[in-house]
Amino acid sequence: MLTEKRHGMIIAALSQHHFLSLQNLMKHTGCSASTIRRDLTKLQEEGLLIRVHGGAKLTQNQSELALEAKRTQHMDEKIQIAQQAAQLVKDGDCIYIDAGSTTLEMIAHIKAQNVTAVTNGLPHVDALIKRSIRTIVIGGSIKTTTLAVIGSRAADSLKHYSFNKVFLGINGIDCEAGLTTPDEQEAFMKESAMHQGLQTYILADASKFHQSYFARLHTNETPILITSKKAFSTIDFNLFKAHYEFLGG
Incomplete structure (x- = not known):
């Protein structure tokens, strides 16, 4: 040939x-x-x-898409992942919901009662209130592309809370680079939330695997990845099983 x-x-x-x-x-x-x-x-x-x-x-453009653009991509996967994540929320839980399109989708599927949600996602606030979920929004600087609240002040405020469960979005998952995002301030917010939670869940569709970005998440926590049937059918998960636990598929 x-x-x-x-x-x-x-x-x-x-x-x-x-x-x-x-x-x-x-x-x-x-x-x-x-x-x-x-x-x-x-x-x-x-x-x-x-x-x-x-x-x-x-190779691909490593710049981050705006939230509205993200919300139109991989929707079947995101809905499936969001439904799985929402089922993990139990009555009386205090949860952290990270900024991002998949975590935003998850809110519509939460059925648990007496839940308190802390978030750094501005669009998430309206979605949570519409579900009659007690909502606390983190204060700090606003990232215009993703409408995420970030910065040292925002990260410090997370120290006042303890979460039963933390739900995070992510940009890249790689065996060598680990969990990554293009923005170091968003990475710091995710790390800070993980430290305050009993269990962290990463919501990730198939496009996030074998991707690596500028800022790594450094933590001793062991997050569980929630992903889709498509990811399990297209990604060689034998490469990832030594590093992560999974739900979904």
């Missing part, structure tokens, strides 16, 4: 699956491991993909 044709097949396959393992690429092209490794090295040098542990992913 011509090198150019093989490279085209690799890029086309990655554009459909976000990430593919070396074994998947070998099967897809019918080529040996050594040939695929050479191809991946060449394509990475050309800036077309990034080699990661066990395979490769396409």
Whole structure:
């Protein structure tokens, strides 16, 4: 097979699956491991993909989308994930709901009674009030793209609360980089919330896996990832099971 044709097949396959393992690429092209490794090295040098542990992913714009744009993407997955997360909320819980499109979707599915919710997401406040959920909004600086309240003042205020459950959004999940987001202040908010919770849940659709961004979350907590059937059918979770626990699929 011509090198150019093989490279085209690799890029086309990655554009459909976000990430593919070396074994998947070998099967897809019918080529040996050594040939695929050479191809991946060449394509990475050309800036077309990034080699990661066990395979490769396409390069992409690392800038963060605005909340309204995020809300229109991967909606079937987000609804499925939101429903699973909402079922975890029990009567009398005090919960933290992070800013983000999937956590916002979760609010409509909460059926538990006598719940207190603390949030740093401005759109979340209206959604919580409409559900007659006692709501506390964190004060601080507002990030205009995601309408998240961030900053040291916001993070410090979380120390006044203890949460039964913390529900977080995330931008990237990678075996080597861990949990990441483009904004270090948002990362700090997520870390601060995790420290105040008995259990943390990360809400993540398939597009978040094998992605890595600027700011890492550093914590000794062990979060549980809530994801979708699509993620379980398209992502090689054997690469992640040593690092995370999962719900969903």
